[in-house]
Amino acid sequence: MSSIQVRPATLRDAKAIAQIHTVASQEVYKELVPSAQLKSLTLEERHAYWREAIEYCEPQVQVAVAGEKIVGFVGYDRSRDEQSRPTTGEIWAIYAAPSHWSQGVGLALWDAARDGLHEEGCTNVTAWVPLRNERALRFHELAGFKRDLASAKTALIGGVKIEEVRLKRPLNSQSSLAGAPRYPGK
Structure with a gap:
């Protein structure tokens, strides 16, 4: 396994982020969303979305680099949920x-986002995950997130309705997947 470095994204990284987002989404959602919709x-x-996000830091974006190649990314910021406290962050x-x-x-990526949210004064963090995305649910649960079943909602992904659930955890807890099997991202 190569060494993974995480750093803030630059505008030049937007294309690589978009490529990873596209390929990973197609792989993750191939069982949930018709292929025509994914395409x-x-x-x-x-x-364009990630370029704007990087330029305006909304959300904050960091990339994982192995050697010289970008191999992942995380976008995080304050929670977008209207009812959330100002100290609640979100993995976007x-x-x-x-x-x-x-x-x-x-x-x-999770460690970098957790540290960044903590530096921003967040005390809790949330993430919205499709209920049928077992890989992402397992990853977040290994990172100490708990399902908030009362939060279940329907979201449109590629024009298809997908049931999502909010996961949440306190940031003061140091649970970070150490020693757990690796389930890297959604």
């Missing part, structure tokens, strides 16, 4: 390239 989520749209997105799943990328 409608274009690389160009994601590139966390993805690893499928070629780097189970190699510690998700762990490195």
Whole structure:
């Protein structure tokens, strides 16, 4: 396994982030969303989204690098949930390239996001995960997140309705997947 470094994303990273987001989403959602719908989520749209996110730091974006190659990313910031406290952060997105799943990328990204949210004064963190995305649910639960079953909602992903649940955990707890099997990202 190569050493994973995490650093803040730059505008030059937006294309690699968009590629990982596209490929990983197609892999993760292939059982949940019709392929025609998945293909409608274009690389160009994601590139524009991540470029703007990096430029305006909303969300904050960090990338995982193995050697010289970007192999994952995380976007995090304050919670977007209207009812949340100002000290609640949210993992907006966390993805690893499928070629780097189970190699510690998700762990490195989660650790960086946890540290960044803690520095921002957050005391809790949430993430929204599709109920049928077992890999992502397992990853977050190994990181100490608990399902908030009362939060279940329907979201549109690629034009298809997907049931999501909010997961949450306190940031003061140091649970970080250490010693657990590697399940890197969604």
